[in-house]
Amino acid sequence: MRTQIDADKKITVLGLGRAGKACMKLLKNKGFEVIGIDPKNKSTSHFPLPTSHLIVASPGIALSHPILQKAREENIPVIGELELASRFIKSQKIVAVTGTNGKTVTCYLIYHILKIAGINSVIAGNMGIPLSSVIEKITDDTIVVLEISTFQLERTEEFKPYIGVLLNISPDHLDRHKDFNEYKTMKSRLFMNQTETDFGIFNFDDKNVLEISARVKSKKRFFSIKNIKDAYIRHSSLVIGHSELCSLKEIYLNQLSIINYQLSIINEDLLAAILVTSILGVKKEKTKEALISFKGVEHRLEFVGTKDGVRFINNSMCTNPDSFVKTLYSFKEKPILIAGGKEKGIDSGSIIKAIKQKAKYCILMGEVAEKINAKCQIINAKCKVAENMNKAVKCAFSYAKSGDTVLLSPGFASFDQFRDFAERGEKFKKAVNKL
Numbered sequence: 475m476r477t478q479i480d481a482d483k484k485i486t487v488l489g490l491g492r493a494g495k496a497c498m499k500l501l502k503n504k505g506f507e508v509i510g511i512d513p514k515n516k517s518t519s520h521f522p523l524p525t526s527h528l529i530v531a532s533p534g535i536a537l538s539h540p541i542l543q544k545a546r547e548e549n550i551p552v553i554g555e556l557e558l559a560s561r562f563i564k565s566q567k568i569v570a571v572t573g574t575n576g577k578t579v580t581c582y583l584i585y586h587i588l589k590i591a592g593i594n595s596v597i598a599g600n601m602g603i604p605l606s607s608v609i610e611k612i613t614d615d616t617i618v619v620l621e622i623s624t625f626q627l628e629r630t631e632e633f634k635p636y637i638g639v640l641l642n643i644s645p646d647h648l649d650r651h652k653d654f655n656e657y658k659t660m661k662s663r664l665f666m667n668q669t670e671t672d673f674g675i676f677n678f679d680d681k682n683v684l685e686i687s688a689r690v691k692s693k694k695r696f697f698s699i700k701n702i703k704d705a706y707i708r709h710s711s712l713v714i715g716h717s718e719l720c721s722l723k724e725i726y727l728n729q730l731s732i733i734n735y736q737l738s739i740i741n742e743d744l745l746a747a748i749l750v751t752s753i754l755g756v757k758k759e760k761t762k763e764a765l766i767s768f769k770g771v772e773h774r775l776e777f778v779g780t781k782d783g784v785r786f787i788n789n790s791m792c793t794n795p796d797s798f799v800k801t802l803y804s805f806k807e808k809p810i811l812i813a814g815g816k817e818k819g820i821d822s823g824s825i826i827k828a829i830k831q832k833a834k835y836c837i838l839m840g841e842v843a844e845k846i847n848a849k850c851q852i853i854n855a856k857c858k859v860a861e862n863m864n865k866a867v868k869c870a871f872s873y874a875k876s877g878d879t880v881l882l883s884p885g886f887a888s889f890d891q892f893r894d895f896a897e898r899g900e901k902f903k904k905a906v907n908k909l
Contacts, residue, residue, distance in 0.1 A: 808832055
């Protein structure tokens with residue numbers, strides 16, 4: 475049932491992080507009476523539910539939160555910040571990207587291509603830019619590029635992208651979702667309101683993605699690393715339709731990061747991005763120009779600098795086993811690794827195996843450090859525990875010699891010691907600069 479957002483309603487915003495604050499500002503600017511509640515504040519135990527006609531919950535607030543349970547008991551509707559903000563979008567051209575890994579890079583690739591092509595666009599979503607904060611920038615002809623997480627999709631009702639992108643699915647956030655099937659179901663919600671006039675873009679090489687694509691009503695486009703599809707790789711070049719766009723070497727050699735040419739893990743992101751922009755009418759010459767000039771994304775295989783011949787790479791955006799394993803196996807030489815963080819209810823077996831096989835040495839930190847270290851000792855993987863980022867960087871550097879790479883690629887969430895992965899990455903960079 476559609477939740478009405480009428481001007482005379484009293485609205486409570488639950489959660490006062492980036493999304494909550496932006497949501498409150500948007501609602502106040504639209505003339506609504508708004509209450510902001512910080513669930514971390516113990517004084518909110520006497521929450522004034524009867525005075526609210528609607529609750530807008532920030533993505534970090536789980537459905538099981540006591541305040542939301544109480545709201546359901548009293549038949550007070552609950553929606554998310556994404557759903558609320560999307561009701562105020564004037565444009566019909568929404569591009570929404572989800573998946574376990576690669577969302578941020580894909581969104582910034584799409585946005586960069588659109589900018590190079592001179593197309594009016596904005597970017598927002600799960601990368602730390604709430605949709606509520608950019609609503610006033612959106613006109614009828616604006617293309618809205620959104621990174622979407624399962625936490626946001628939990629509370630959508632009418633949200634409908636013109637182009638929905640599903641990059642990949644592997645187990646993640648099982649501390650929030652009851653099992654992998656629920657996690658997949660949340661991902662599929664991106665497409666639930668699409669019609670035959672919309673587009674769905676899917677990774678043909680991922681069986682979980684294909685399972686979801688079979689139930690989608692929109693026009694389907696597929697990309698593949700291994701097969702000839704709507705966008706694919708042939709002889710180390712990107713191909714869309716039957717036309718070669720550019721070589722991967724051209725893209726990697728022109729990026730700032732000195733490691734990217736060794737890496738293939740953003741190839742899926744590249745393919746998804748060129749499919750999106752082709753649907754939006756971007757000419758191939760502009761797409762090629764944009765891909766070659768793209769400089770990457772902060773905290774995603776970001777080159778930090780060199781000290782005494784040792785390279786430092788910030789991959790703080792790596793927060794799950796699948797991303798962790800793919801990153802480590804993409805390096806030709808074994809890096810000295812800094813890993814660990816907050817437990818997410820996911821089997822860590824693949825992480826431990828990758829540490830043993832692909833890390834020269836591993837410094838572990840955070841909530842999972844002792845647990846992972848104990849398992850690594852059993853298989854004689856070289857590991858050590860550090861209590862904070864400064865000590866982890868110093869320790870990693872002490873094991874390194876000229877020509878080595880120190881890689882921050884945690885494989886776990888950041889919320890045990892940091893606000894988010896971005897703060898974790900910034901702390902890493904500051905620690906490196908102190909050496």
